[in-house]
Amino acid sequence: MLKTLRQIASVGIVSECPPEPDAGFAVGDQLQEHIRAVLGRALCIRHIDAGSCNGCELEIHALNNPIYNLEGLGIRFVASPRHADLLLVTGPVSRHMEAALKRTYEATPDPKLVVAIGDCGCTGGVFGEGYASCGRVSNVIPVNVAVPGCPPSPGRILAGILTAISDSSKVRIASAEPA
Amino acid sequence: MPLQSWLTRSRPQPGAPGLRALTVAVDQWRGIAQDIAAASGRLLALWASADAHAIPTIRAAFLAGPQGLLLSVPIMHPESPYPGIGDLFPASVRMQRAVADLTGLRSSDADTRPWLRHAAWPQHYRPLIDPPPQILNAQAMVDDYPFVRVEGEGVHEIAVGPVHAGIIEPGHFRFSVVGEKVLRLEERLAYVHKGIEERFTQLPILEAHRLAARVSGDSAVAFSWAYCQALEGITGNSIPPRAAWLRALYLELERVANHLGDLGALGNDAGFAFGLTQFSRLKEQILRVNDTALGARYLLDSVIPGGTQRDLARADAAALGQCLREIADEAQRLRIIYEEHEGVRDRFNGAGVVSPELATRLGLTGLAGRASAQAFDLRCDLPCEPYTQLSVQKITRSEGDVAARVAVRFDELQESCRLIQHILASLPDGPHRAPLDAPAAGVTGAGLIEGWRGPVCVALEAGPAGTIQRCHPHDPSWQNWPVLEHAVIGNIVPDFPLINKSFNLSYSGHDL
Ligand code: SF4
Numbered sequence: 169m170l171k172t173l174r175q176i177a178s179v180g181i182v183s184e185c186p187p188e189p190d191a192g193f194a195v196g197d198q199l200q201e202h203i204r205a206v207l208g209r210a211l212c213i214r215h216i217d218a219g220s221c222n223g224c225e226l227e228i229h230a231l232n233n234p235i236y237n238l239e240g241l242g243i244r245f246v247a248s249p250r251h252a253d254l255l256l257v258t259g260p261v262s263r264h265m266e267a268a269l270k271r272t273y274e275a276t277p278d279p280k281l282v283v284a285i286g287d288c289g290c291t292g293g294v295f296g297e298g299y300a301s302c303g304r305v306s307n308v309i310p311v312n313v314a315v316p317g318c319p320p321s322p323g324r325i326l327a328g329i330l331t332a333i334s335d336s337s338k339v340r341i342a343s344a345e346p347a
Numbered sequence: 348m349p350l351q352s353w354l355t356r357s358r359p360q361p362g363a364p365g366l367r368a369l370t371v372a373v374d375q376w377r378g379i380a381q382d383i384a385a386a387s388g389r390l391l392a393l394w395a396s397a398d399a400h401a402i403p404t405i406r407a408a409f410l411a412g413p414q415g416l417l418l419s420v421p422i423m424h425p426e427s428p429y430p431g432i433g434d435l436f437p438a439s440v441r442m443q444r445a446v447a448d449l450t451g452l453r454s455s456d457a458d459t460r461p462w463l464r465h466a467a468w469p470q471h472y473r474p475l476i477d478p479p480p481q482i483l484n485a486q487a488m489v490d491d492y493p494f495v496r497v498e499g500e501g502v503h504e505i506a507v508g509p510v511h512a513g514i515i516e517p518g519h520f521r522f523s524v525v526g527e528k529v530l531r532l533e534e535r536l537a538y539v540h541k542g543i544e545e546r547f548t549q550l551p552i553l554e555a556h557r558l559a560a561r562v563s564g565d566s567a568v569a570f571s572w573a574y575c576q577a578l579e580g581i582t583g584n585s586i587p588p589r590a591a592w593l594r595a596l597y598l599e600l601e602r603v604a605n606h607l608g609d610l611g612a613l614g615n616d617a618g619f620a621f622g623l624t625q626f627s628r629l630k631e632q633i634l635r636v637n638d639t640a641l642g643a644r645y646l647l648d649s650v651i652p653g654g655t656q657r658d659l660a661r662a663d664a665a666a667l668g669q670c671l672r673e674i675a676d677e678a679q680r681l682r683i684i685y686e687e688h689e690g691v692r693d694r695f696n697g698a699g700v701v702s703p704e705l706a707t708r709l710g711l712t713g714l715a716g717r718a719s720a721q722a723f724d725l726r727c728d729l730p731c732e733p734y735t736q737l738s739v740q741k742i743t744r745s746e747g748d749v750a751a752r753v754a755v756r757f758d759e760l761q762e763s764c765r766l767i768q769h770i771l772a773s774l775p776d777g778p779h780r781a782p783l784d785a786p787a788a789g790v791t792g793a794g795l796i797e798g799w800r801g802p803v804c805v806a807l808e809a810g811p812a813g814t815i816q817r818c819h820p821h822d823p824s825w826q827n828w829p830v831l832e833h834a835v836i837g838n839i840v841p842d843f844p845l846i847n848k849s850f851n852l853s854y855s856g857h858d859l
Contacts, residue, residue: 218539223567228514233628247513262538265509299468299479319647
């Protein structure tokens with residue numbers, strides 16, 4: 169126990185400031201100037217791997233490390249789409265995940281946001297489209313923001329999430345008041 | 348016939364050192380498989396080469412004594428089943444089912460259920476042979492898979508997945524339980540099957556290392572190195588010494604980063620969130636020094652045909668060395684904390700046991716295999732440059748439980764940190780890449796690299812004019828997924844996430 173406490177004390181606080189939202193990630197041109205929404209209540213994210221190589225998952229995991237400290241920003245991952253405001257989707261969508269992805273999307277309450285992660289989520293990436301791959305996420309469900317990179321760094325993923333929630337039309341999601 | 352007489356008939360196989368190749372007739376196939384099994388050989392991979400014009404061929408890679416052996420078995424009568432080897436090498440069963448799904452070649456083994464194919468393509472469609480269909484099911488469909496049922500008083504089923512509650516890859520697990528106790532687990536995978544093997548045939552052979560790196564992103568260096576090793580075998584070029592040493596540096600960094608990630612997650616699954624916080628911080632340190640010293644957090648594009656993408660500057664090497672020294676020290680401190688923590692010890696010890704006997708019979712491989720006394724490590728058994736000069740210490744345990752898989756990770760982490768210091772201190776001067784000759788059509792190369800999870804095998808057949816005829820990338824998860832089904836028997840359902848994590852198998856690398 170003493171060693172554990174000593175380790176905690178010697179490491180101290182390592183969390184860093186979050187990045188700015190990035191205009192470059194917007195799929196449409198709905199991006200507003202500022203993040204209007206203050207994260208009054210926790211933004212709930214459901215992650216779905218729809219066919220990724222698992223590289224993007226490694227960087228999404230990193231968001232939870234103490235340096236990016238996602239929870240500290242009021243963002244957390246939830247286990248069910250029914251509790252989610254935002255779906256974080258990785259991979260080209262494999263045909264075997266197509267039904268599961270659509271089902272998850274439908275199970276997520278409106279209004280909902282979808283952020284497609286990685287070159288695969290944006291374009292199908294190196295896997296493209298084929299007998300087993302539907303390609304980009306927006307071929308299967310509507311996408312608000314797509315974050316390129318292979319894999320994108322945690323900073324870029326976070327910027328993509330912030331970009332999505334700063335879209336004014338979806339502002340209710342992130343506001344303190346219940347919609 | 349003893350194995351030796353088969354080996355004398357074999358010829359050298361281009362690619363990984365110590366590999367031999369042999370073509371046998373289909374009526375000799377079971378005979379040689381029996382001889383390999385009798386000599387305690389290991390199945391590394393099994394796949395099929397088939398296209399519309401050539402004789403379809405079953406291929407298998409084995410580790411047989413001090414040699415690797417690549418067998419080819421031409422199938423003259425593809426309409427009748429070829430002899431299965433599931434009784435000799437249980438890990439082959441799913442590989443044979445996958446061959447049937449992709450090429451229509453069936454084995455004589457009893458389990459004829461599809462494995463990689465769900466409902467995305469019809470049974471008669473052979474993805475690796477038939478031309479792409481115009482429209483594959485316009486409707487997303489879910490099929491009906493015949494799981495094995497366990498009958499009995501008080502037995503009920505729990506089904507989880509494919510989408511899981513955490514940030515993990517999709518797969519389906521069907522438990523048969525009494526109370527909390529697991530009687531049986533049946534896995535169903537292939538949700539992230541993307542058609543990687545077909546995709547390879549659409550890419551130029553000199554560029555497809557990028558796809559290889561993305562077979563399983565967490566093993567990008569292992570796969571891209573194995574691919575390049577196969578390709579360089581085909582062209583007959585050797586790479587500059589500096590390139591080989593840099594590749595080994597990347598491979599060990601990949602091992603350290605993955606072990607750090609797993610050790611944190613395992614602590615967390617044992618109810619010790621402190622472990623996750625600490626280890627994920629250490630992992631982030633490596634990723635950042637990778638970024639500044641090597642140009643990327645994850646080394647997906649670092650290994651290229653003929654060498655490496657970048658060179659390593661002296662100052663960057665020093666920064667890497669410094670970072671890895673700190674990591675080694677901190678990991679050692681954290682290990683003591685894990686070992687002294689009663690709650691953690693309690694959850695790790697005796698959970699998810701795979702006895703050495705079971706591991707041998709089922710062919711458990713890689714890191715998990717070494718935790719169950721399967722003393723195989725390609726870096727020692729079939730070392731390529733520079734491992735021939737690194738004298739890697741092979742790490743094994745015999746308890747075969749979660750604690751043993753944790754201990755192997757801790758030990759390998761230290762060993763990799765030692766190797767990295769050694770590599771940084773002895774990096775040969777000279778170029779880090781060299782041009783390759785044009786790959787000749789029809790030549791096959793095979794690469795074998797010990798990734799952090801276990802042996803990665805890539806078999807590559809060159810087509811005409813810089814194309815790929817066939818490429819099969821093989822992840823050790825193929826061997827280990829079926830063993831996980833055994834490891835959880837008799838454990839309680841709430842321990843499954845911990846046991847599963849202690850293997851940490853790849854879905855993408857398996858599903859292809
Ligand atoms: S974008 Fe890159 S890292 Fe992410 S799933 Fe695709 S190939 Fe893997």
